[in-house]
Amino acid sequence: xxxxxxxSQEFELGxxxxxxxxxxxxxxxxxxxxxxxxxxKGSDGRVYAPxxxxxxxxxxxxxEFVEVGQSGEVVSWCWVSEPRASHPHSKPFAWALIRLDGAxxxxxxxxxxxxxxxxxxxxxxxxxxxxxxxGSITDIxxxxxxxxxxxxxxxxxxxETDQEMIKGIEVPxxxxxxxxxxxxxxRYLSEVRQxxxxxxxCPRCRKVYIPPRGSCPACGVATDEEVALSDKCTVxxxxxxxxxxxxxxxxxPYIIANLVADGANISFIHLLSECVNEExxxxxxxxxxxxxxxxxxxxxxxxxxxxxxxEPDVPVxxxxxxxxxxxxx
Amino acid sequence: MANLAAVVxxxxxxxxxxxxxxxxxxxxxxxxxxxxxxxxxxxxxIDAVIIGKAPDMFEGVVMPEIYLADALxxxxxxxxxxxxxxxxxxxxxxxxxxHVQSGTFRRVLTVTFEKQSESxxxxxxxxxHPFSPHLNAGAGGYFAPxxxxxxxxxxxxxxxxxxxxxxxxxxGARNPLAHLQLPNITTQEVEASxxxxxxxxxxxxxxxxxxxxxxxxxxxxxxxxxxxxPAWIKGVAMRSEPTMYAGRDEVNPQAGRACAADVYRxxxxxxxxxxxxxxxxxxxxxxxxxxxxxxxxFAEQGQGWKLTMAGATSLDEAGDIxxxxxxxxxxxxxxxxxxxxxxxxxxxxxxxxxxQHQVDGAATAMGHAYGGGAQFFAMWIVSSxxx
Numbered sequence: 073x074x075x076x077x078x079x080s081q082e083f084e085l086g087x088x089x090x091x092x093x094x095x096x097x098x099x100x101x102x103x104x105x106x107x108x109x110x111x112x113k114g115s116d117g118r119v120y121a122p123x124x125x126x127x128x129x130x131x132x133x134x135x136e137f138v139e140v141g142q143s144g145e146v147v148s149w150c151w152v153s154e155p156r157a158s159h160p161h162s163k164p165f166a167w168a169l170i171r172l173d174g175a176x177x178x179x180x181x182x183x184x185x186x187x188x189x190x191x192x193x194x195x196x197x198x199x200x201x202x203x204x205x206x207g208s209i210t211d212i213x214x215x216x217x218x219x220x221x222x223x224x225x226x227x228x229x230x231x232e233t234d235q236e237m238i239k240g241i242e243v244p245x246x247x248x249x250x251x252x253x254x255x256x257x258x259r260y261l262s263e264v265r266q267x268x269x270x271x272x273x274c275p276r277c278r279k280v281y282i283p284p285r286g287s288c289p290a291c292g293v294a295t296d297e298e299v300a301l302s303d304k305c306t307v308x309x310x311x312x313x314x315x316x317x318x319x320x321x322x323x324x325p326y327i328i329a330n331l332v333a334d335g336a337n338i339s340f341i342h343l344l345s346e347c348v349n350e351e352x353x354x355x356x357x358x359x360x361x362x363x364x365x366x367x368x369x370x371x372x373x374x375x376x377x378x379x380x381x382x383e384p385d386v387p388v389x390x391x392x393x394x395x396x397x398x399x400x401x
Numbered sequence: 402m403a404n405l406a407a408v409v410x411x412x413x414x415x416x417x418x419x420x421x422x423x424x425x426x427x428x429x430x431x432x433x434x435x436x437x438x439x440x441x442x443x444x445x446x447i448d449a450v451i452i453g454k455a456p457d458m459f460e461g462v463v464m465p466e467i468y469l470a471d472a473l474x475x476x477x478x479x480x481x482x483x484x485x486x487x488x489x490x491x492x493x494x495x496x497x498x499x500h501v502q503s504g505t506f507r508r509v510l511t512v513t514f515e516k517q518s519e520s521x522x523x524x525x526x527x528x529x530h531p532f533s534p535h536l537n538a539g540a541g542g543y544f545a546p547x548x549x550x551x552x553x554x555x556x557x558x559x560x561x562x563x564x565x566x567x568x569x570x571x572x573g574a575r576n577p578l579a580h581l582q583l584p585n586i587t588t589q590e591v592e593a594s595x596x597x598x599x600x601x602x603x604x605x606x607x608x609x610x611x612x613x614x615x616x617x618x619x620x621x622x623x624x625x626x627x628x629x630x631p632a633w634i635k636g637v638a639m640r641s642e643p644t645m646y647a648g649r650d651e652v653n654p655q656a657g658r659a660c661a662a663d664v665y666r667x668x669x670x671x672x673x674x675x676x677x678x679x680x681x682x683x684x685x686x687x688x689x690x691x692x693x694x695x696x697x698x699f700a701e702q703g704q705g706w707k708l709t710m711a712g713a714t715s716l717d718e719a720g721d722i723x724x725x726x727x728x729x730x731x732x733x734x735x736x737x738x739x740x741x742x743x744x745x746x747x748x749x750x751x752x753x754x755x756x757q758h759q760v761d762g763a764a765t766a767m768g769h770a771y772g773g774g775a776q777f778f779a780m781w782i783v784s785s786x787x788x
Contacts, residue, residue: 081531089461089520094424124471125426131444131474133430239421245461251531261532279647289643311545312599313538318524320535328536330546337647341536354553373534392647 079253079261079370086246093239096125099137101238105207109199111140111175118176122209141173143198143218148178151188160210166191170215184214207238256286259298261370267362269301271336279337283372302334302396303360305378306386309339312349327352331378335396342372346379355385357399403502407624407631408748408783410440410617416580416733419518420611425465426472429514432613432738433473436510440617440627444474447617448506453483453493453513454737455772458525460516473512485641487540488683489513490614490740491770491779495637497618498781502634507620514613515735522609522736538598541606541686543774545598547651548688552600554652555691557706559600562687566591566605566731568715569684573728575716575757580610580733605687605731612735614742621787632748635765636667636782644774651775657696660778665698668765668782674699674713677782678763679723679750681743683770685730690714694724697769716758726750726758740770744781751785 093101096112100122103110111121113136115129121140126133149168155161160182168191169178183197196218205211253261256272260283263270272284272295279288280299287294310329327349330339344358358378368374386399412435414420420428429452437444450473452466462468466482469475483493490513497511527542529535537543551557570586573579586604594604617627624631640660643649661673670676682697684690694705694714699722712718716726725731727746730739747768749755755763765784771777 079532083531085458085528087458087461087520087524091460091519092419092421092424092516094422094427097424125424126430126471128471128476131430131471133427243461253532257532274647277647281647288646290646290648309546309550311538311542311549311601312596313542314595314599315597317527317538317542318521319529320527320538322535328538328542328546338645342534343536354550371532371534 077258078255079258081251081253083249083251084246085249086244089243089245091241091243093241094125096123096134098238099123101207101241104209104211105205105238107201107205107211109140109142109172110137111172112136113138119174120177121172121175122179138174140175143196144170144172144175146183146191146193146195146197147171148193149183149191151191153188161214164188165214168197168215170197181209181212182214184216190217208241254286256284256295260284264372264374265368265370267365267368267374269303269333271299271301271333273297273299280335281338282333282336282340299335300396301336302398303375304381304398305331305333305358306391306394306399307344307352307354307356307358308332308391309354310344310352325349329358329378331358332392332394334394334398337392339392342375343377344379345377353385355388355391357381357383357386404504405621405633405787406498406501406618407621407633408616408745409619409624409627409629409631410436410442411745411748412436412439412615413578413742413745414612415578416610416612416735418580418608418610420516421518425460425462425514425516426469428516428611429469429512429613429615430472432514432615433510433512436615436617439629442617442627447474447478447508447510449479449500449509450475451481451483451493451497451500451509451511453489453741455484455487455489455515456525458520459522459736460519473510479506485772485777485779487685487736487772488740488770488777488779489772490738490742491683491744491768491781492639492740492777494616494741494744494768495639495779495781497616498634498637501618501620502637504620508623509618510615511618511741512613512615513738513741515737516611517609517735518611541598541601544686545601547775548686548692549600551652551688551692555703555706557691558710560588560592561691561706561709562600562602562605563588563591564709565684565687565690566602568717569725569729569731571717572726572758573732576727576732577756578733579728580608580612581728600688601686607685607730607734608732610733610735612733612738614738614745616741616745616748629754630752630785632751632783632785633787634781635784636664636780638663638667638781639777639779641777644776652692653696653702654775654778656776657693657771657778660780661697664767664780664782668784670782673697673767674722677722677765677767679726679760680767680769681727681729681746682724682767683730683740683743684725685734685739687731690724693769716760723760726755726760728758740772740779743770744768747781748783751783753785
């Protein structure tokens with residue numbers, strides 16, 4: 073058996089979450105929009121900035137807000153010499169734990185200095201605000217080495233006061249994965265690229281799996297015997313999807329069917345089309361409609377959909393048990 | 402031999418579309434505090450915190466248990482998170498119970514939640530997979546073909562699911578915590594509601610809810626410290642199986658049958674319909690009631706729908722084995738909490754404090770949850786009697 077190149081593909085997963093802040097984080101963000109920083113007093117008398125919702129010792133809900141300074145002391149830091157795309161700055165900067173004046177617990181933010189040599193533990197830094205604060209931690213563009221003149225200027229430019237309390241924020245989260253198909257799937261997709269459905273047989277229970285995962289989920293043993301399958305299938309079950317699915321371009325209604333290929337013992341799902349929806353049924357015979365060969369890729373959507381063929385229905389007790397030669401009726 | 406444990410405190414939030422007034426931390430704290438108050442205990446009476454929720458993609462907070470330690474009194478205590486997809490609310494309760502039954506901890510706080518308004522579970526369950534056509538169509542898309550197969554096999558009339566949808570909403574209207582309050586719902590209304598994933602109609606599906614549920618589970622020796630009548634835990638069982646293997650019976654999963662057999666054996670139950678007074682069973686889509694009636698041994702194969710249609714599972718029809726008196730998942734679905742709500746509502750029934758949805762004199766009740774591709778099962782049986 074020749075080993076195929078293991079396939080890999082980028083895969084982006086992203087969503088803009090709609091987060092409720094609750095009264096404590098909401099107040100903190102609202103104050104940021106006013107270019108103010110607040111902390112909260114804990115049961116031990118310490119001031120936490122940013123504010124905590126619940127006391128770390130007593131678990132009681134906290135509520136005593138305290139305005140804290142816009143300057144503070146760097147408690148610890150680390151230099152980022154090669155910022156990444158998701159970092160707040162394109163030039164090298166430091167992540168730092170900063171204990172704001174009037175607070176007892178440090179908060180994390182960035183400090184911008186020309187070089188790493190400009191950073192030291194214990195240094196004084198001040199918040200540098202963006203021009204138009206939105207009610208976000210990034211309203212503080214960064215902290216910079218303390219400069220009383222700049223701080224005074226910052227206060228002059230205090231933001232216009234929007235009194236409405238922030239209750240919710242939008243949080244876009246996105247990650248690009250490098251998905252690696254693995255050996256069994258890569259072999260399978262290499263065959264699909266040639267217009268061939270191929271399963272793998274379990275050496276113990278003799279069941280044929282498609283798409284193969286390289287092991288039998290029932291027996292827990294590796295599979296490597298390949299079995300060429302037909303692109304004729306039997307409908308095992310199906311649903312007609314009537315609602316748009318978020319992020320899915322297919323326009324409803326459409327039929328997603330559980331199909332068992334001749335020679336296989338398990339179903340996969342694919343679209344069923346060129347059919348009368350009301351007449352689709354278990355045991356119905358269907359066949360793949362392939363894209364033009366020049367469009368074939370390492371993907372199951374080389375098959376556009378399956379469509380009914382003129383063969384008698386398979387009895388229920390034979391579904392999933394047909395040989396690759398198919399169904400004689 | 403396991404130590405005897407009981408539910409001594411129960412706390413739930415109200416379930417609703419959007420709890421815009423609280424953060425996730427505020428939501429779980431609310432349920433946990435109510436459970437402690439119910440048990441007349443302070444945070445320092447708790448030895449460990451067991452938390453559960455469904456996939457992190459539902460809120461986009463990765464490992465939320467870390468950030469929730471402050472809100473749940475977890476600092477300085479063992480705190481761990483359970484995850485078994487949709488069944489997690491049930492398995493979290495069972496992990497908490499087993500820590501008490503084993504003697505590892507004497508009193509445990511267990512909390513589950515979902516804040517579905519922070520995203521869209523349908524999106525999270527339907528993402529495109531590399532190298533594959535984009536065919537995932539939410540939980541309904543996955544389960545609809547399985548329900549269709551149940552209907553074919555059992556020759557059930559088309560309106561069984563409609564009956565369940567109405568019945569559970571009428572139950573939910575008795576429960577002030579339930580998300581959907583539809584006291585005037587009719588079969589015509591359910592039947593006329595849009596088809597989403599044939600054969601599942603809109604009103605045959607669960608809602609998307611925000612909410613949290615919590616319980617305090619205590620060792621026998623500490624039960625007297627809480628004022629409520631204890632709900633004694635008589636059986637606990639979990640089972641799982643692969644999502645797909647050749648020959649798998651998806652309609653009547655083996656793991657569900659094995660889990661039920663185990664929990665009945667522990668609780669000394671041989672005839673669940675006769676010996677249980679009521680049950681809170683995870684039914685997110687209406688047809689799962691008759692399917693689980695069979696899977697859990699309340700009815701013979703192919704006969705579950707007849708119980709439903711005869712009103713056996715209905716409180717309003719004075720059925721002999723009411724299912725989901727609280728309104729069930731069909732009335733409230735904060736996914737990660739939904740299983741624990743089943744467990745907690747079973748406990749409320751045997752405590753006799755279920756209010757308008759109380760089954761008179763309920764002494765023994767079952768809580769059930771399932772998740773993933775109907776591959777994870779969690780069940781418990783609770784009783785008002787200690788012996």
